[in-house]
Amino acid sequence: MYDFLNDYNQTVHPHLLKNFIDIADKKLSGYGLDDICDHAIESIKKQLKSPKADIHFMPGGTITNLTVISHILRPYQAVIATDTGHINVHETGAIEATGHKVLTVQTEDGKLTPELIKPVLTHHCDEHMVQPKLVYISNTTELGTVYTKQELKKLYQFCQKNHLYLYLDGARLAMALTAKDNDITFPDLAKYTDVFYIGGTKVGAFAGEAVIFNNLSINQDFRFSMKQKGAILAKSWVVAVQIKALMQNNLYLELGKHSNEMADKLKTLFEKAGLTFIAKPQSNQLFVNCPTQLAEKILAHYAVDNLGQTDAKHIGLRFCTSWSTQDEEIELFAEQFQTWLA
Template sequence: MYSFQNDYSEGAHPNILRALDMINYHQNNSYGLDTHSDSARELIQEVLEDYSVDIHFIAGGTLTNLTFISHILRPYEAVVSTETGHINTHETGAIEATGHKVYPVLTEDGKLTPDLIRPVLDLHENEHWVEPRLVYVSNPTEVGTVYTKEELENLYAFCKRHQLYFYIDGARLAAALAASEHTHLTFPDMPKLCDAFYIGGTKVGAMFGEALVLVNEDFKEHFRFNMKQHGAILAKGWIMGVQFEELFKDNLYVRLGQQSIERMQPLKEAFEKAGIPLLCEAPTNQIFPIFPDGLAEKINKKYLTTFQCKPDKAHTCLRFCTSWATNEEAVKDFVKDFEEMIKTE
């Protein structure tokens, strides 16, 4: 069964594997204080056009989120997230385990706006409530939608007016940047739009690893102490450094994001042709088609997908996700199989 479940089922981009093989017997300094990690940081700063940011390589997204959030918030401070936000739905209470409440906000498209955040601030008005201090968003979101540059500018301006920090989860940031006709985002925009963000590698061609970018000066001091306490400093840190060195050569990172989107297009076109509605308009490498239950069952007998929700008693919403390594022949096979399946519906 071919899998469209996620964008991290494959190993790593060949450039990364070659680079790791070439330095396999080289001796490197430990704990991310090596020449490869230093080089990767400089490459990222160059792409961001900002040499003032601090960059830390952390093995995974959940570990990045909990390490960062636990570092910047006081015990009585909370995070505002959409109800579908990764920290609210797929991190097993990792943020709450650090002592910080996640306040979920209902949305129609997985995106926060100032108008949706304002009632949270109005509700938490005194010391009898946790105090909202951080606004968390993902771009792309967990339901495949994207924030535009203008939307992020508005959110950040709102946060600054209300003494809130603004943090962007960039697990699939490459896809948001590659979908620039929708987002109007570039790498140099990112440090201007938030207090911190991370550049996801795990879902964009790396074996593992995320690059956390600290923009706000208040976050930088002693951050490695918090990393160490949370098990986020890898002894063989150069392995992540080498990977990000490769991802940030010749625009490979964004090109892999574009490739993952291109792999999705035949699936999206097949669903549109068949009149299958989507949960939300999603211009990147994740889409959420809503099928009659019988059709969803047929698909899941031959292909692996992720269950998203039941919009009603007769329909099932599935997530399809493609990656830089998604097999083009498998995509063609699915389209052919799908066209046969709908003939009997």
């Protein structure tokens, strides 16, 4: 059975593993205060063209989100997200557990716009309600869609005008930056967000993300928040050595592009079969409407995400390809898929 369930089911990219072996005999300082972390930080700043960025290494996405968001917000403030946003659906109420409400907005494509946020600001008008202060987005979104540069810029400018902070979850940032419809670059992220993170877990790393503060008015004492939330690793270089390797020789973007290309092959297969998509296919996540009998056959033979009935005759399935997905695996699925269609 091949696993199309997620993009972190392979252990680690060989190049990253080699970097671990290369430092096996080194003695390193702890808590992110070592040469490897320093070098990784410089490599990220070079990509961003932002020498003043404040960068920290974190073990995973959920702890990154809860640490960043709870650090920025005051006790009476809230974060705005889409109804499909990761902090709303897949983090076990982590944000609420820190004392901050998640204000959700329903969207069709998983993306936030100023027009969707305005009613939230209008509704939360006084001290009898939580105060919206942070806008949370992800790129790619939880539906696999991507923001354009103009959309990101417009959203950031809206946030500035309304005294909101903009935070971008970059768990699948490599896939977003290499999507066919993308025109955002690393320097754009430094310019049009207050804080974002570069995800490694879903792009070939054992685990780990790099948080980048572009707005240096909100990062004061962030390491205290990290320590309190259990987000400072004694061996922070475990994350840094991987992020540094991903930033070298365009590896990060190459792996994201490969993930997207594998999904594009599946997209073509589904389109030829006349299947439709729940969300516009733009990256390595495909949300497919499958006739119930076909979906049941797929689920019996492949690990994919079952989204449940989308209507009386269809089941929604999510296919997720990764940096490690091979052409042969797609071809084998295509052969089996064609027999089921017949």
